[in-house]
Amino acid sequence: MxxxxxxxxxxxxxxxxxxxxxxxxxxxxxxxxxxxxxxxxxxxxxxxxxxxxxxxxxxxxxxxxxxxxxxxxxxxxxxxxxxxxxxxxxxxxxxxxxxxxxxxxxxxxxxxxxxxxxxxxxxxxxVNDTSKVPAGKARLTVRHVAAAPAVDVRADGVPVFKGLQNPKEATAEVAAGTVNTDVVLAGTDTVAIGPAELDLAEGSNTIVYAWGSATDKDLALKTQTVTGMHSAPNGVPAGETGRAAGGxxxxxxxxxxxxxxxxxxxxxxxxxxxxxxx
Known part of the structure; x- marks a missing residue:
């Protein structure tokens, strides 16, 4: 199964x-x-x-x-x-x-x-943010739920979220499209998780969970996608594991x-x- x-x-x-x-x-x-x-x-x-x-x-x-x-x-x-x-x-x-x-x-x-x-x-x-997303944009949310120190989250090598600590989350509206992400120890280039390719669909909230244990060396990413927040009628929805919609x-x-x-x-x-x- x-x-x-x-x-x-x-x-x-x-x-x-x-x-x-x-x-x-x-x-x-x-x-x-x-x-x-x-x-x-x-x-x-x-x-x-x-x-x-x-x-x-x-x-x-x-x-x-x-x-x-x-x-x-x-x-x-x-x-x-x-x-x-x-x-x-x-x-x-x-x-x-x-x-x-x-x-x-x-x-x-x-x-x-x-x-x-x-x-x-x-x-x-x-709480999953289901508020409207501007046309051409996607919402990216990262949740730090791992036994690990503070981290920076990078998109295409550029830090998007800095100093994220467990159990905090951070969110931003970014251009829709495909990005390569990784998680590094805060303030360094030491990769803790990744890289991973994310498809950030227009009008969606892609939620990335960093989970596991740094000590046990089993850190991993889990992705959930919440859809249905388009601001334009021609927005393109996406379907992923964990898909949800609602007010x-x-x-x-x-x-x-x-x-x-x-x-x-x-x-x-x-x-x-x-x-x-x-």
Whole structure:
């Protein structure tokens, strides 16, 4: 099974399980923005750890492996009872932690399990910028979620973002087109990740995650593309793994971030237990 196929399967499973848990009709796949729904993607960026995530007694993300980014999930707004187990221990066992998550309508975000700068598992919620992009432009967002020091991000050899630290992000509007990027240690020419070729499509937000561990020498890039922000009718959309579309409501996104901290805090507790257990 390819990574993309796995992501689609996971996404469909999450939507179906959460819809049943909330007593609402299940959706087979992500659909267009609908009133009363939110768009959520999940990235597992903690090397070497596999987890199972449940809603009530229904498995949402079985064997959720590092480096996996789900396709965007269209979730009905509401409360979900999220349980996180060590891989293979649910649902009959005792969850490592259980949290009720509030999913607000209109949100567009990515939940990321990753390492802190000093290598400890943690989780964060990032708001995906879906505001309009000027004609001929693309939005480039870089998120530092790796166990590594501050970095500079270069496009065609020229620093675009300088001194980016974990877990910060930086964004800019750039000319649409293909660029060669790499990640170097801040203030140096020492390449930490890359080079990698990015296709920055007009009217899109290409989100690049630097993840992994510098100490373990497994640093890598993961790319997510959010589309649908064209300012001109002839803008060209792009399709990539992790594609999403939707509006941006500050209040809803703030509520999602708060709810995500609860849900992802459960995962963080689990991941720390796994690390402590060796």
């Amino acid at each position: 390819t990574a993309r196929t796995a992501g689609v399967t996971l996404a469909a499973g999450v939507v179906a399980a959460l819809s049943v848990a909330a007593g609402a009709p299940a959706f087979a796949q992500p659909q267009a923005e609908t009133d009363g729904q939110a768009t959520v993607s999940v990235l597992h960026a903690v090397p070497g750890l596999t987890v199972d995530v449940f809603a009530g007694d229904r498995e949402l993300l079985p064997d959720f492996k590092p480096g996996t980014l789900t396709d965007p999930l269209k979730l009905d707004a509401g409360s979900y009872d999220i349980k996180v187990f060590k891989d293979g221990e649910g649902p009959g066992g005792t969850p490592a932690i259980e949290k009720t998550v509030e999913v607000p309508a209109g949100a567009n975000a990515t939940l990321v399990a990753h390492l802190t700068a000093d290598g400890k598992p943690t989780l964060d919620a990032f 941006n409501d500050d209040a809803a996104l703030g509520a999602l971030a708060a709810g995500a901290v609860l849900a992802l805090g459960a995962g963080g507790h689990l991941l720390r237990r796994r690390t402590d257990a060796g």
